[in-house]
Amino acid sequence: MVNRTRFDDSACPVARSVDAIGDWWSLLIVRDAFDGSRRFGEFQRSLGVAKNILTARLRALVAGGVLASVPASDGSAYREYVLTPKGEALFPVIVALRQWGEQHFFSAGEPHSELVDRQQGRPLDALEVRSADGRRLGPDDTLVHKVSEQ
Incomplete structure (x- = not known):
């Protein structure tokens, strides 16, 4: 193995x-x-x-x-x-995977399970990545500062 x-x-x-x-x-x-x-x-x-x-x-x-x-x-x-x-801190990861799957793997109108707000019974807004000052960010708006190998 x-x-x-x-x-x-x-x-x-x-x-x-x-x-x-x-x-x-x-x-x-x-x-x-x-x-x-x-x-x-x-x-x-x-x-x-x-x-x-x-x-x-x-x-x-x-x-x-x-x-x-x-x-x-x-x-x-x-x-x-x-x-x-x-484990509870993984919630946004699970929501992000769910929303990505809904967007990319289901046809319009195709039935699927749905995560809803327990209080309001409505679907969640799409997750967004935001800067410290509140701007919405995409991949081109970020960069990784890598740690140099020693």
Whole structure:
């Protein structure tokens, strides 16, 4: 088996973030956690993923501090998985992926799940990247200051 390339010591925040999340199964687990899934069986039913893969991804997300394994809220012997503050901080990432998918992978009028404001029941505005003074920014308006290798 080929070893996975690690980026946990990279100077790039994107590379470290991808390293921490691991793969697309992990992002879908986080998505389901935001949607209220807490138990292994709930994740497994929603995702249709093999138990060994789900077990490995849940362990990695717990080890990385994205999820916490806690006693079941109903007092049973089961464990539940809850988002930590680090995991909750992924909310804008999940929203951005959702909005990007809605824009690029669905035809006009094609039905799909929709994220709505719980209070108003309306879809969210599109996420925007803004400067410190409030200007909307695109890729051409930014640059990366790279850390020099020593």
